[in-house]
Amino acid sequence: MTAGTKGVARADREAQIVEVACRAFGENGYAATSVSDVAEAAGISKPLIYNYFGSKDGLHAVCVEHAAAVLWSEFERSTATGTVGLARAVLTLDGMFRALAPQRWIWRLVFDPTAPAQGVSADALTAYEERLFTLGEDGVKELMRVAGNTDPDDVSAMHAVWESMFRSLVGWWLDHPGISPDAMSQRCVRLFSTVFGDLDALAITPGGGLASDAVPSQ
Amino acid sequence: MTAGTKGVARADREAQIVEVACRAFGENGYAATSVSDVAEAAGISKPLIYNYFGSKDGLHAVCVEHAAAVLWSEFERSTATGTVGLARAVLTLDGMFRALAPQRWIWRLVFDPTAPAQGVSADALTAYEERLFTLGEDGVKELMRVAGNTDPDDVSAMHAVWESMFRSLVGWWLDHPGISPDAMSQRCVRLFSTVFGDLDALAITPGGGLASDAVPSQ
DNA sequence: CTGATATGACTCACGAGTAAGTTACCACCA
């Protein structure tokens, strides 16, 4: 390919690179993705990426920022409904499936075990995780207070369990690409009822998400 | 260091290398552990490792085999008690904490996200995971049958949730080194009762593990 | 003196990051 500008403005090129990189990082993981891979997938050369993003870590940070914003806005949306407990859990899961459906790689980009432990992108991830942590911990703490357990370590462990349940449901869905967000939300409701008892109050409205006034039966 | 034998038989040297390598792989992950690291930690030179294990992957495979055997024997022991449901869950967790206490790195060695996806060690891991998968899936399937849900995808998703809960409890414990297996088992019982209701039938016998005749109240 | 145990010093591949140069667009001027 000959050198020289192709008439693409920096902002446009950056956006294009970030989109390609998000996908690459998300589908293959940070460690298994080389900058050359991203460059090739974007149809440009490696130095251009270094020109615009400084380093592999810098590029990753922008991707993480983008992905975390997508997930976070979804969590905030669910929180804003004012529901609590299992209803909120199902609502959040449902929102996540819908948000993720057109860009599934976003999830693994944020929860990437091969992401660097230090540097700009690690800082971005940490910041996101702290916000998320607070959100989840508060919810769990409140539920456990109601159940009569206020031990901090118990709350912390329960929170870990809750987060991993959430992640495993999303992960399972990502591993079964044929299943629609709707069907998966209904599956979650079924599973929750199996474990926690009847949850009929949690009705799924077929095309448009969950009824936001639903309340868990427990 | 001068060359030449030091009077250590191959079998002994291999065992020593594997022990050191298990620790290194488990604590730092496969990707972040170089063969030179292991050699240095074992007080020998890199070529000796290649002489005995063929490759980094070969060494890792032996470590994985060893670690998987430890975990598997613990799972089998719990299974052999004949308990079912939550009682078995708590029993298995308790056994795992005790088995892991003197060699905590074993766990992360088996559940290492940076482990290679192909090769001998990947095959060993896959084999172990398949056995474990069957064990867990059968248990979950039976419980869900009792609850009236036999949908294969529901069972599969529930199984994923169950495994991730198990892993997150062990992971949380590993992240809190000050907590004894006993204390952690009791915590698990508390958390299960919070979620599933009263479980008083599940008594912990302070020094010697769980009462094996315990039955969940659900 | 033979073979098992052991090592120092290498090669090689790969991926992050860089130096230096090339081309096209565009504001400005005649």
Place this chain on the structure above:
DNA sequence: TGGTGGTAACTTACTCGTGAGTCATATCAG
């Protein structure tokens, strides 16, 4: 309208470090 310099956009071809894997050689037990 048609040059013309400046700059933003872009690439080729490199360096450099790291870690997997190998080769030739050295030492010691039996």
